[in-house]
Amino acid sequence: MVVLLLLGLLQLAVPGLAQSPPSGTVKITKFTYSGSGCPRGSAEGVVSSDGQTLTLIFSKYTVSTPGSTSNRRKNCQVGVTLMYPTGFTFTLGTVTFRGYAQFEQGVKGTLAAAYYFSGIQGTVRVSRNLPPPVEGNFEFTDQFVTFVYQPCDRQPLMLNLNSEARVMPPPSPSKSAGLITVDSQDLSLRQLFRLRWKKC
Template identity: 45%
Template sequence: MAQRGFPPVPSVATVPALLLLAFLTSAIHVQAASPEPGTVKLLGFTYAGDGCPPGSAQGAVSDDGEAITMMISQYTASPDPPLHAVRKSCAVTVKLSYPPGFRFHLGTVTIRGYAKLDAGMTAIAATSYYISGTPGTARASRVIAGPFDAEFEFTDRFNVLLYSECNVVRDLNLRSEVRLAAGLVTGGDEDDPKLTQEFAIIWESC
C-alpha cells in the first residue's frame, strides 16, 4: 500500500539558517534601491544665460550619488546701476552616468545666497527641471520679502515627481531664475556673489 509523503520538517538548527538567509536576501533588496556609492558620475555640463556668464559655473555629484551641487558666481540681480536687471536666469544641461536598473527624480532643491531688500519689496527665486525626451517640467520657488539683508538658505520641494526613464540615461536640464521688484539678490554675499543650488536625487530600482 502506497504511503502518503510529507515534506521534510526543518530541524531546529536549520531554522535559524533559513531565517538568516531570508534576512540577507531582504537586505540585498533594500540596498539595490539606489546605485552603489561612487557609481553615479557627472560626465560634464553646459550652461547659458545672463545669470551665468562663461566661466562662472561649477558642478559636482556627491560620493553617495544622492545630490547634485551647482555653484554659480556673478549671479546678481538688481534694478540699480550698473546692472539695471530685475531678472536673471541660467539654464544648465547635465550629463550623468549611472548603472542600469535605476531611475530617479529630484526631490528638493536647497538654494544658498544673499539678498538685500527694502521694506515692501519682494524677490522670487524659481527653479525647474526636466529630462530630455520626457514630457513635463517640475518646479519649485521661494518668495523672499523685505525688509531683508542677510545670507539665506532655503529648501523647497518640487511640485511634481518627474522621473527619468529606466535603463536610458538622458540629459538633466536645470533652470534657475531670480526676479525682483527692487533690491538686490546675489549668491554668497554682496561682495562675493555665488549662488549655490543643491538638488536631492531620489533613486528607485526598476
C-alpha cells in the same frame, strides 16, 4: 539706500538612500550651461562621492535694481547627463534655498527652480517670494508637487535644471535699490540637487 539679497544656495533635496547606486558609481558625463545669470566660465558641476548630491556652483549670478529691466532678472539653464549603473532611475524632490537677504521696505525678490528631462514631457517647478522687510541669512525648503523620473528603458537623458533670480522695486517714485548676487562667504551661488533614486 541699498538693498541686498545675497543668494548663497539653492538645494534640491530628496530621500532615497536605500535604493541608491553604490558609492563612487555616479558620474557627470556632460555639463552645459547658458543664460544671463551664468556667462561663460562662471559655472561648474560636481557629484558627491555617494551619488546623492549634484552641486552647481555659479560665480557671476547677479541681478540688481535700479537699472534696466534685464538687470532685474537673470536666469540660467544647466544641462547635466549622469552616468550610473543600470537598473536604477532618479528624480528630484525638494528644493532648499539658502542665502543672505537685506531688503528695504517695498522691495521684493523671487527665486525659482525647475527641471525636466530632454525628450520627456513634463516640467516641474517651484518658486518662492521674498517680501520685505528682510535682512540676514535665510533658508527654506519647497517640495515639487510631482516627480518626473529618468526613463529606465533608455540611455541616460540630459537633466535640464533652470533657475531664475529676480528683484522688484516698489512703484515709482521710490528709488530703493536691490541686489541678488553670490554668497558673501564663499563668493559663489550654489544649487545642491540631492537625487532621489529607485530601482527600475
